[in-house]
Amino acid sequence: MSQQSGAPKSRAVCATELSWCRAVPGGTGITVLALLFSKPPDLPFLQSALRRFQSSHPILNSKLRFDSSSTSFSYVTSQSPYLQIRPFDTQSTAQILQSHSSSISIPPLQLILEHELNNNSWQNPDPSSDADLFLASLYHLEGSLWVLALRIHTSVCDRAAAAALMSELVALMEEKEGNRAESVEENQEMEVSLGIEDCIPAGLGSKGFWARGVDMLGYSLNSFRLANLSFSDTASPRQSCIVRMRMNAEDTGRILSRCNSNEIKLSAALAAAALIACHASKKFPLQQWEKYAAVTLTDCRSALDPVLSSHHIGFYHSAILHTHDIKGGEDLWELAKRVHSSFMNSKNKNKHFTDMADLNFLMCKAIENPGLTPSSSLRTSLVSVFEDPIFDPPNKLREALGFEDFIGCASVHGVGPSVAAFDTIRNGEVDCAFVYPFPLFSREQMNEFVDGIKGILLKGIA
Structure with missing residues (x-):
C-alpha cells in the first residue's frame, strides 16, 4: 500500500484479483445484487447509505487503474465516496425491459438483473481513466415497484461479501425506521486489505x-x-x-x-x-x-x-x-x-x-x-x-x-x-x-x- 502523504492510497492487485481483472472485460465476473421494493425507496437515504459502505470498506471506495505499459492493474482508493445512484424513470425502464423481452415470460426483476449482468463498464480498460468498481442504479417499474441494482467488480466482492453488503443495507434501513440494528460502522475497515x-x-x-x-x-x-x-x-x-x-x-x-x-x-x-x-x-x-x-x-x-x-x-x-x-x-x-x-x-x-x-x-x-x-x-x-x-x-x-x-x-x-x-x-x-x-x-x-x-x-x- 502506497503511503505518500496527501496522495491516494493504492496497491497492486494480487494474482487471484488479476485473473478477475482479465476475465471481467470478456464478460465473466460482474457481480450484481438486484433488490425489488413495493414502496418508493428514499433515494437520498440510499445514496447516503451506499456511500457509508464505501467509507467503511475502502476496497469499495477504490477505482481500478490499468497500466497499459505493463498490462497490470492496481486499486486506487478515492479520498471521498464517489458512488452516484443512476435513476431510470418508468419509460426508460420499460424500454430496457422491452429490449430484453423473449418468447419465454420472464419477471421484471430477472430482466433488470440480466441487463445489469451484461452492462460491462469494464469491457475496454482505459489507461487514461480509473474505472469505478461499485455502481448503483434505481429502476422504476410500473405502479409502485422499484428495483435497486448494485453492480460490483468481482475482484473486490465475492458472494460472501455481496451477502454482507445486503445485510448491512437492510440494517441501515432498520436504523432509519427507528429499530436498533448493527451499524455499518461496526464493520469498518481502515484501508484496502491484502489479497487472498x-x-x-x-x-x-x-x-x-x-x-x-x-x-x-x-x-x-x-x-x-x-x-x-x-x-x-x-x-x-x-x-x-x-x-x-x-x-x-x-x-x-x-x-x-x-x-x-x-x-x-x-x-x-x-x-x-x-x-x-x-x-x-x-x-x-x-x-x-x-x-x-x-x-x-x-x-x-x-x-x-x-x-x-x-x-x-x-x-x-x-x-x-x-x-x-x-x-x-x-x-x-x-x-x-x-x-x-x-x-x-x-x-x-x-x-x-x-x-x-x-x-x-x-x-x-x-x-x-x-x-x-x-x-x-x-x-x-x-x-x-x-x-x-x-x-x-x-x-x-x-x-x-x-x-x-x-x-x-x-x-x-x-x-x-x-x-x-x-x-x-x-x-x-x-x-x-x-x-x-x-x-x-x-x-x-x-x-x-x-x-x-x-x-x-x-x-x-x-
Whole structure:
C-alpha cells in the first residue's frame, strides 16, 4: 500500500484479483445484487447509505487503474465516496425491459438483473481513466415497484461479501425506521486489505516445482476429455442469462435432512443433480459414460491469517476442480457423496490453496486462447457451486420497508462453467439462480436442464 502523504492510497492487485481483472472485460465476473421494493425507496437515504459502505470498506471506495505499459492493474482508493445512484424513470425502464423481452415470460426483476449482468463498464480498460468498481442504479417499474441494482467488480466482492453488503443495507434501513440494528460502522475497515494470496497461512499454499508441473499437466490433459452440455450457438456474441429454481419449505427441509443424514452439503447434491441431468439430456444408452468437471468454491476467510469476518469485503474465495465419470442410472445420493468426498479430500489436502495459482494460470490461458476449450466456448467445467449456501432469515421489518425480493449472482459469459449455481436458503426455502452463457445455450435448453435438476432432487426425496 502506497503511503505518500496527501496522495491516494493504492496497491497492486494480487494474482487471484488479476485473473478477475482479465476475465471481467470478456464478460465473466460482474457481480450484481438486484433488490425489488413495493414502496418508493428514499433515494437520498440510499445514496447516503451506499456511500457509508464505501467509507467503511475502502476496497469499495477504490477505482481500478490499468497500466497499459505493463498490462497490470492496481486499486486506487478515492479520498471521498464517489458512488452516484443512476435513476431510470418508468419509460426508460420499460424500454430496457422491452429490449430484453423473449418468447419465454420472464419477471421484471430477472430482466433488470440480466441487463445489469451484461452492462460491462469494464469491457475496454482505459489507461487514461480509473474505472469505478461499485455502481448503483434505481429502476422504476410500473405502479409502485422499484428495483435497486448494485453492480460490483468481482475482484473486490465475492458472494460472501455481496451477502454482507445486503445485510448491512437492510440494517441501515432498520436504523432509519427507528429499530436498533448493527451499524455499518461496526464493520469498518481502515484501508484496502491484502489479497487472498498474502493472507494464506505460512506453508499451506506452497507446492514443489515438480508437483506443480505434474498438476498443471494433469489439469491440461483432463480438460480435453471433459464433456459438457450440447452447445446451441457457438458463433454469436454472448451474454449472461439466468434460470431461477425455487422449492417450497417442505421440499427444502426434506432435501436438507437427506443431506444431513448422508453427511454431505447441499452444494454436493446440486452438483450431482446437474451431472445426472446433463448426461440424461443427451439420451445416451445406459453404461455410455462421459467425464464431467465440477467446481466448488469455498470461502477462505476463516482459514486465513489473519482470520477475516464474513463482513470483510474483497475476493477471498478459492476453487477446487474435481471430475466425475457419469454413465447414467446413478443414484443421486450416492453420486452426491462422491462429489462431497472428492471436494473434502482436496480441501483437507489444502488444494484450495496449493492449486490456486494453477487454476488462475489456466483461467488466464483460456481467456488468451479460447481454442484450447471445446468449440472455443471458454467453458472450463459443467457446473460451479458454492460450498455453503447463503442463509437469509425471515425479517418482518422487511415487509414494512417494502422489501419484496432479491437475486444476487455474477456473470459467466466469458470464461467459466456452463452453469453457475448461486443458492440461497430464504425463509426455509431453496432459491437458486443458475447463470449461463446465452446463446451458447438457449433459454429453452437451460430451462429444461434446470427443470431436470429440480426433478432429480425431488425424486431423490420422494
